[in-house]
Amino acid sequence: MRPGIDAALHRYMPAASELPGQLHASMRYSVFAGGKRLRPALCLLACESVCGRASPALPAAAALEMVHTFSLIHDDLPGMDNDDYRRGLLTNHKVFGEGMAILAGDALLALGFATLLRTRRRGVDPCALLETLTEATGTHGMIGGQAIDLLSERRRLGLRQVVAMHRRKTGMLLRASLLVGAQVGGATPSGLRQFTAYGDRIGLAFQIVDDILNVRATARELGKAVGSDQARGKATVPAAVGLARAGREAERVLLEARAIAPRLGRRAAEFASLTEYLLHRTH
Numbered sequence: 001m002r003p004g005i006d007a008a009l010h011r012y013m014p015a016a017s018e019l020p021g022q023l024h025a026s027m028r029y030s031v032f033a034g035g036k037r038l039r040p041a042l043c044l045l046a047c048e049s050v051c052g053r054a055s056p057a058l059p060a061a062a063a064l065e066m067v068h069t070f071s072l073i074h075d076d077l078p079g080m081d082n083d084d085y086r087r088g089l090l091t092n093h094k095v096f097g098e099g100m101a102i103l104a105g106d107a108l109l110a111l112g113f114a115t116l117l118r119t120r121r122r123g124v125d126p127c128a129l130l131e132t133l134t135e136a137t138g139t140h141g142m143i144g145g146q147a148i149d150l151l152s153e154r155r156r157l158g159l160r161q162v163v164a165m166h167r168r169k170t171g172m173l174l175r176a177s178l179l180v181g182a183q184v185g186g187a188t189p190s191g192l193r194q195f196t197a198y199g200d201r202i203g204l205a206f207q208i209v210d211d212i213l214n215v216r217a218t219a220r221e222l223g224k225a226v227g228s229d230q231a232r233g234k235a236t237v238p239a240a241v242g243l244a245r246a247g248r249e250a251e252r253v254l255l256e257a258r259a260i261a262p263r264l265g266r267r268a269a270e271f272a273s274l275t276e277y278l279l280h281r282t283h
Helices: 002-012 021-031 038-051 055-075 092-096 098-116 126-137 142-151 159-185 189-216 237-241 243-263 265-280
Strands: none
Touching: 002 038, 002 055, 021 055, 021 092, 021 098, 038 055, 038 159, 038 189, 038 265, 055 098, 055 126, 055 142, 055 159, 092 098, 098 126, 126 142, 126 159, 142 159, 159 189, 159 237, 189 237, 189 243, 189 265, 237 243, 243 265
16 A cells, blocks of 8 residues: 555656755655555545445545644654654754744645645535544644643653543544545545444554553664653653553553454454554564
C-alpha cells in the first residue's frame, strides 16, 4: 500500500519549486521523512474491506497522513516536546526554523482538509468525511488530548486519567482513519460501529505501547531520544502503573480488538494480524 499512498501524497502536495518554496519544502521534508503510514493504510484497508476496492479512499488516505504529520511537526516544537529528532532525522524546526515549522504544520492541516474533500464516490458525502476528521482532530480529539498532555506535565495522574488523554491524543485520529475508509467504502451503520469499537482499542493500545517504548527501546529503534517522557514529567501509562502492568493493559486492549476483527469484512485477517504487530512492535 505504501507506494500508492506516497504517490497520492506527491500528487496532492505542492512541489517545493512552487512559491513559497521554503514552506513547501518544509512540508514535504516531514511528510516524506519515513514513518509507517499506519493511518492511511488503515483507511485504505477499511475501504477495501467494505467494498472490495481501496482506490476510492486514496485522497482520504493522503489527507490523514497530512493531518498526522501536522501533529508531529507541532509536537516536536520547543514549546511542546522539544525534540531534536524524529524518525532518525532532525525535526522540522531544527532544519527550517521554528516559525517555518509552525507554518508547515498549519498548512498541512489545511491541505489535509482540502484533500479529503477531493473524495469522489457515488453515495459518499465528502462533508460527512470532513465531519469525522475534524471531530477527531479538534478540541475533543487530538488537539484537545495534546492540550491535556501539556497541562499534565509534572503531575501524577491515575490510569483512568491517562487513558482518557490517550484516547483523544492518539486514539481519535487512528479511529477516524478506519471510519473514513469505511465511510468511503459505503459501510452500514452497524459496520461503522464495529470499526469504531476496533479503532477505539487499536488507538489506545498504540499509545500505551509508545509509552512503553519510550522507556525501554533504544534511540535507534525509536528514531528519537528515549526517556524523554520521564525527563519532561509526562503523564504515561508506565508512570501511572509501572511497565509490567502497562504491558498487560496493552495486551488486554489488543485482545479485545482481535475479538472484534472477524466482524470487519473482507480484510478481517489483516485487522487481526495488526493487533499482533502492535503488541510486539519495537519502533
